[in-house]
Amino acid sequence: MSLFATIHNTTDFDASETILESCFHCGTICRDASGRKDGKVFCCHGCAIVYDLLHESGLSNYYQIKPHSGIRIEHDHALNEFSYLDDPAVLDSLLDFHQSNHSIVTFSIPSIHCVACVWLLENLYRLQEGVGESKVNFPRKEVRITFDHEKVSLSTLVALLARMGYQPELKWADQSTPRQAPTFKRIHLQLGVAGFAFGNIMLFSLPAYFGMNEWNGAGFQQFFRWLSLLISLPVVFYSASDYWQSAYRCWKRRMLTIELPIALGLAALFAQSLFEVITGAGEGYLDSLCGLVFFLLCGRIFQQKTYDRLSFDRDFRSFFPLSVIRVEQGRERIVSVSEIRRGDMLILRLGDLVPADSVLVKGDAVMDYSFVTGESDPVECLDGDRIYAGGKQMGGRIQIRIVKPVSQSYLTSLWNQEVFKKAPESHIGSLTNHVSRYFTVAVIAIALSSAVIWLWVDAGKALYAFTSVLIVACPCALALAAPFAHGTALRLLGAQSVFVRNGEVLETLQRVDTVVFDKTGTLTQTKRNSVEFKGTPLSNDETSCLGSLARHSTHPHCLAISGYLTTSGFYPEPVRSFSETPGKGVEGRVMDREIWMGSASWMSARGAHLPDKISNSGSMVHVCLQGRYRGSFCITAAYRPEVAGMLQRMGYQKRLALLTGDRERDVSLLSSLLGPAASIHFEQSPHDKHSYIKALQEAGHKVLMVGDGLNDAGALKQSQVGIAVSEEVGRFTPASDVIISADRIKDLDRLMAFSTGMSRVICTAFGVSILYNILGITFAARGMLSPLICAVLMPLSSITVVTFACLATRWQGRKSGLTNTES
Incomplete structure (x- = not known):
């Protein structure tokens, strides 16, 4: 039963009390709109609704994983708001899989931000009857949901997610699939504002730079100080807004990230400058502040452009290792899966994977969707039936027509499903997580210690040392070295x-x-195997029957026999009732002839009467036509x-x-x-x-x-x-x-050898990153680096380490002899 009834009956929400506390669900500071329920404070009715939903479903542990980690509910969603999603045409466009009562959909949810989100979404089955499994891809902010559409509709599912604060971004099948490059319009505008302010404040500060304060009057001096402060405000509150927002989210979520030290450094510079300008004690550090933001934004843009150039995408055309047989003007041709287009006609044989959503055109299709759903029950399909990507043909040779573009990211995600994964043995990932966890705490502690020491030695350098340490430290290279090295390796x-x-x-x-x-x-190599038939000579029709049956299988022996009989010029005939016993033999009916092809033991087990003196070698494929033994194909392996x-x-x-x-x-x-x-x-x-x-x-x-x-x-x-x-x-x-x-x-x-070299590359990249941080923090703590220099060094360090990891990976490929100079 759906829990929406519980949601709508939430009436005991008291919004009369105004207490400055954090919302129990999302952590937002509650002021005029605060309210209480069960002794807990909520900022709005929506957060109270979600609390009820989780409490009634026994998912209160969500708040223990990460307190105040919920998403603020901006507005309520009506139950019928998403009713259009139940239209058959819409379902066909959105669903990844739709068979019997089993459906699979993948949603993009931008509001996924922490481990509590992952935990909650993966426990969706406890919130809504009919949901089978939900798996979150945190880096892509996607959730893949398996559900019974007879118990819960897609509209109900989307409405539930929306009311919890996880409204999906719906992607239609006819949308352009190529990944679009991120637009940097806002960050470029922020950079322009910071650059304008930086240049003008430096201009206003020229007299101070060159000791010309006596040339201008005290009134002019104070005027330019206030003017510089006024110009710096857009930099502080607009250009640097991403750092403030990130720091606020970190504080609200009780998390520590690299943006927090940067925000502390910016706040310290601005506070000191504001104090000096207001009191008339000096010019402050407004030029340094604006320059710092300017160079941080320059570094972010340059860093992102570098990452975009070096980054890898598992949707890359050559990444999914699947070839298919495409029918082109009556001829069959093997092509890469990346060459498939909507409307193409493909041939599938036993064990072949369906590369994209298709319609069955001809043949007896028996689909195994265990690759998609985890359930191994075969599904029989008739001509005109929909066949979904990821299905495996368990019958004979069939012909299909592609109706949706190939999504290699979808196929790759199937390959990376939990059911196919093995016990993790990633020592590099464990090291990265362990170091990154304590990095920010250590940086803040060192920065505070440096400031305290400099207050006793030279108070004028205390703020610079404090800010420089916060800015120069960069754990990004530690986190990015392994992914970029591995990504480059996978592409190569x-x-x-x-x-x-x-x-x-x-x-x-x-x-x-x-x-x-x-x-x-x-x-052994199938193409070079030598094949010889020994037994009663076969007629042309019998040759066609055997060749037609053999070409339905992908076993190396059947491929060798099919190739051998092709030289005899057999004409392919329709095959009925095809089946294969893995590693033993195949059987089927061709031109009303019952045919068995396989090992001697398999033939005997099926009641075939074989001669007493025959070879029982594993390289002999025996043949029975209509229950009569006709001979065997002798296959000599070519190594x-x-x-x-x-x-x-x-x-x-x-x-x-x-x-x-x-x-x-x-x-x-x-x-x-x-x-x-x-x-x-x-x-x-x-x-x-x-x-x-x-x-x-x-x-x-x-x-x-x-x-x-x-x-x-x-x-x-x-x-x-x-x-x-x-x-x-x-x-x-x-x-x-x-x-x-x-x-x-x-x-x-x-x-x-390449894999061994890759470990050395990543360890070296880690070493370079650690060495940079040790040297950078040391010089910054000693007051030898200004915040501006640190703002330049910080992004350059991660770019350097990432570039090194990628180039060293390419060099390692050439050194091992695995890749050539052109790759």
């Missing part, structure tokens, strides 16, 4: 067809001591020639192992490739591979698993780092942490 790797889930994967990769390989599709050097180099540093489902063969060749110390295991089922990885971890090893994602998804997920090898297929393995193009597997050892 993406350009080299190595797609990494996130930066923490690189940090984990450099601690790996054991590397486990799958064989088929990983060390990738480029992996030999990689395995040899890696064997010197890591422990190697090979797991394969094939029968024991090519033992000597595999031993020569992997080295005599490697462990080689044959006839391994997916469960066996998973158990082997787990046993290694229990023995204390950090394991990297490399496979094709077909029969080893469990092992990929169990390992510390899982790498899926992709070879021109649209299959996507969310359990993997890295997806590498098959032709780049030769650089696997270089990838690991």
Whole structure:
């Protein structure tokens, strides 16, 4: 049941008392509009409503996480205010997913600002019946909500968020998707005001600069002091307004950020200047104050422009490692997912991922939406049905038409869902959080200590030392070094067809001591496999039937058979009732013929009568037509020639192992490739591979698993780092942490060397940042740096560290041999 009834029945709100206290919900100072409820003060009726909502739902812990952290409710929202959102056309435009009674929507909520907001929004299911899960992306200020639209409508959901102070910014599907560069109109205007005041106050102060006070009368001197004060007021209250607002929010939220010391320094300069001008004791520091604001704003603009140039975006075209088969004038062509446009016709096979919202045109679609919803129940679709991005085709070959543009940020967010994440091992992130937590407190303490000491030594330098310490300190470089280094690394790797889930994967990769390989599709190359059919000769129709069935699967053996039969000129026929047993075989009906293709054991288990003397090798794919055994395709694996050097180099540093489902063969060749110390295991089922990885971890090893994602998804997920090898297929393995193009597997050892180098880059960037702060604070505390110089140094320090991290990452890529000079 919705809690809106509770909200509307809130009548015991007493607004008669006027007490100067903070609102219990949002922290706003209560004056004339204050009111009490349950012994608590609220600034308005809206805050009292939200308090009731949380209290009735058992979410009072919200106020214990961060007191006064609620959002002030500017105005009440009627229940029918958002009723237009329930229109089917609007739903179709806003929802990410809409199947049966299951819907998913992503909202942009700018008012998300602290950990309490995250906690409250992720407990939305306790506030409203029908909400299943809500996950907050704090950096993007977005929340992804899964809900049952039969129990709660979208309009009710939006109204609830709005009444809590988290009104979403609704984004329509036909809006322009490219990320727009931020506009700096206001900050440029602030900069202009500060620059005007800075220049004029310096002009008025020229006599004082050059000791010419005796040339002008006392009246002129005091006049220019008051004029300078008047001109400085727009700088203090407009140009520096962002710093005052940020400091106020920090004080209200009981938080400490870098803006707080800056605001304290500005306040100290202005207070001292105001005192001197009013009392006639001197000119004050108005020129320094305006210059300080001017250079701070210059630094902020330059800093932001630098970040925009260096920053990475996971929506970058090459970032999502998915290729698809597009139908172009009757011909099939493999293209990157970034080339897909609305209206394109695509072919999906078993295991292929739906890259964008589509409509089924032809074929029997059986969609697995576990990648999107977490539920593995297959959904059967008919021609004309809507198919949503992130679904995985579990049936045969189908044809779809794209109806929405590809959102690579959405696909990437699916890849980064909690269900696919592994235990965090980010030591760098822990160090950053630990240092940043105490940085501001330490800076304020040092600034106060410097001021006190200088009051005894030289009172004239006390204010400058206090302000300089507050301004020069900059923890930004500490916080930005790792994200920008990782972001640059992800972009470089993406350009080299190595797609990494996130930066923490690189940090984990450099601690790996054991590397486990799958064989088929990983060390072997599908395109170069030699195929030979042994058995009763096949007619043209039978060849077409087998080729049509094989092309529905993405298994390397089926791809090899399909390629082999293509040379015979088979004509593709429609396939009915297609199904595949992973790692065992495929079956289906083509031209009214029941066809089985798979291993001998799988055939026997299905009741097929196989000859007594046949090979049971894992490289034999046996064929039955209408229940009669017709022969087998003998597939001779072609090992990738480029992996030999990689395995040899890696064997010197890591422990190697090979797991394969094939029968024991090519033992000597595999031993020569992997080295005599490697462990080689044959006839391994997916469960066996998973158990082997787990046993290694229990023995204390950090394991990297490399496979094709077909029969080893469990092992990929169990390992510390899982790498899926992709070879021109649209299959996507969310359990993997890295997806590498098959032709780049030769650089696997270089990838690991690069990850080790990345740790050194980030540690060096941390060292540079710490050294800057130590030197800067030391010189500032000794009175050797003016606030103006500090205002220039502060943004330059973070720009320097970030630029170093990005350039050093690129150099590390070239040093490891992973990237070329053009990337």
